[in-house]
């Protein structure tokens with residue numbers, strides 16, 4: 001596989017990754033989205049678009065402008081329905097007639113423990129209207145003229161998150177589940193750390209994947225190492241939380257105790273992350289909440 005990995009993605013320009021794979025960067029950079037959302041074009045004649053991106057006319061024009069006279073968009077695949085990944089699917093489907101493939105709505109795959117939780121905000125935003133034409137389940141394969149993409153259900157960042165494996169190329173499109181630039185946001189009620197860890201292990205157990213193409217940032221050329229790193233990072237954070245739980249504490253107290261080296265502006269995000277750990281630890285019966293699990297509950301070690 002001749003791979004050229006570019007590190008200088010520019011909105012509106014097409015990055016040629018290898019024969020049959022191109023990347024387009026959406027013009028939506030932010031602290032949550034890094035340089036912007038990566039949209040991938042898979043195939044050489046009938047194309048799959050993975051993650052059309054935010055509802056942006058310039059990005060829509062760039063996707064359509066990347067096609068030559070022999071090419072058409074036959075499939076639209078969505079890793080998950082955060083507002084920076086899925087909203088453009090609808091317009092693209094209307095123009096091209098392609099069907100939209102995904103796991104389900106923004107609430108499909110959400111764990112029962114998340115149901116009573118308030119929306120904490122501060123995330124990437126949910127695409128509330130997202131509903132795929134075709135619901136994919138774990139292991140389903142979507143086939144085009146010279147490509148096949150297998151859906152891997154990877155809840156954690158969001159309940160409806162899918163990765164797509166292009167086994168013939170030993171490539172996995174990892175959406176927001178595994179990225180190189182950040183450790184992925186796991187923010188309840190969309191984010192569920194227990195699922196996230198299981199989904200990392202699921203990728204760890206796949207053998208032979210050579211490269212990951214994430215939803216934001218550069219390709220990951222050492223995927224197994226990155227997955228190990230992410231698992232270790234979360235285990236380290238868990239150990240810190242358990243240490244700090246020598247006395248019962250709320251997520252807010254814990255955040256202040258643990259994230260001492262972090263700018264206060266980042267504390268709300270850190271607090272959602274701590275809550276994600278506390279929910280996971282509660283489900284594993286290592287920790288308990290005084291009353292219902294909530295962002296203001298006091299948690300103690302069992």
Ligand SMILES: [Zn+2]
Nearest residue numbers: 082124157176
């Ligand atoms: Zn996301």
